[in-house]
Amino acid sequence: MMYYLKYLRYLFRSKHRRGFGIHSPFVFHLVTDVIEETLPYYKYSLIEKVRHLLLKTEKIVFVEDFGTGVSGQRRISKIVRRSAKSKYYAQVLFRLVNYYKANDILELGTSFGLTTMYLAAPNSKSNVVTMEGCHEIAEYASLSFRRAGFDNIRLCEGNIDGCLPDVLKSFTKLDFVFFDANHKKSALLSYFDACCKKSHGKSVFVIDDIYWSDDMEDAWAEIKKDTRVRVTIDMFTYGIVLFDPELQKEDYVLRFFPNLKECILDALNVNY
Numbered sequence: 001m002m003y004y005l006k007y008l009r010y011l012f013r014s015k016h017r018r019g020f021g022i023h024s025p026f027v028f029h030l031v032t033d034v035i036e037e038t039l040p041y042y043k044y045s046l047i048e049k050v051r052h053l054l055l056k057t058e059k060i061v062f063v064e065d066f067g068t069g070v071s072g073q074r075r076i077s078k079i080v081r082r083s084a085k086s087k088y089y090a091q092v093l094f095r096l097v098n099y100y101k102a103n104d105i106l107e108l109g110t111s112f113g114l115t116t117m118y119l120a121a122p123n124s125k126s127n128v129v130t131m132e133g134c135h136e137i138a139e140y141a142s143l144s145f146r147r148a149g150f151d152n153i154r155l156c157e158g159n160i161d162g163c164l165p166d167v168l169k170s171f172t173k174l175d176f177v178f179f180d181a182n183h184k185k186s187a188l189l190s191y192f193d194a195c196c197k198k199s200h201g202k203s204v205f206v207i208d209d210i211y212w213s214d215d216m217e218d219a220w221a222e223i224k225k226d227t228r229v230r231v232t233i234d235m236f237t238y239g240i241v242l243f244d245p246e247l248q249k250e251d252y253v254l255r256f257f258p259n260l261k262e263c264i265l266d267a268l269n270v271n272y
């Protein structure tokens with residue numbers, strides 16, 4: 001199905017805006033006070049300054065193909081424009097990490113590290129590991145982390161398919177995982193399964209681009225059916241997964257509507 005048609009279908013299906021129709025008091029609170037919260041945090045502007053700089057960087061880097069079919073020389077500004085999450089979505093990650101007081105955090109797919117910094121910003125003592133396969137991009141991300149003063153981020157360079165088992169050994173538990181790397185069903189499901197082994201009742205997993213392709217949509221459908229999963233929140237761009245055994249098993253479709261421009265960009269599958 002065409003991407004914008006999937007978006008229209010999502011708008012049609014999504015009943016829950018501003019918590020409307022959510023019976024679980026906990027999920028209601030999570031949606032209204034965390035996911036949809038709009039207060040500015042002072043760290044946001046620091047990270048957005050880094051984005052601004054990257055968007056002005058015309059240098060060319062070599063992008064390796066890790067299952068997306070995209071490889072070759074690319075302008076940094078263009079990669080950031082196309083593949084980094086917008087500030088609205090990146091800030092949802094910040095608020096979730098902040099709310100859950102997540103300490104052990106893993107990100108699959110660093111790119112230039114904008115979402116990584118949002119994951120690391122709530123607590124300078126947290127342990128954030130981010131994985132990126134593309135060497136030149138990883139170097140830029142590391143530079144941004146140093147320049148912006150993020151000492152709690154460790155970047156693991158290499159193909160996630162091979163490196164993930166060793167990276168997972170370094171965690172006793174995972175409080176938060178952001179999946180934003182290989183957008184193939186088999187890869188996503190195997191990463192998800194591996195990470196689930198380190199999850200606990202208060203873990204939160206966020207999966208990016210759940211409607212990016214039919215393959216990703218199938219993977220999302222399987223994750224929703226997984227018996228380890230209690231609650232899922234479909235925001236179209238993100239799928240949020242909660243494991244808390246005290247929550248009743250339920251799949252919510254939340255109409256996340258930061259502004260009209262963002263929604264049009266969502267429907268067209270571009271960032272900005």
Ligand SMILES: C[S@@+](CC[C@H](N)C(=O)[O-])C[C@H]1O[C@@H](n2cnc3c(N)ncnc32)[C@H](O)[C@@H]1O
Nearest residue numbers: 066084085109111114115132133159160181182
């Ligand atoms: C969509 S970008 C991540 C964007 C970033 N999370 C943000 O919003 O700022 C995905 C990144 O994952 C990396 N990637 C994809 N598959 C990978 C794999 N199998 N191993 C390592 N890196 C991979 C790509 O090189 C790319 O930089």
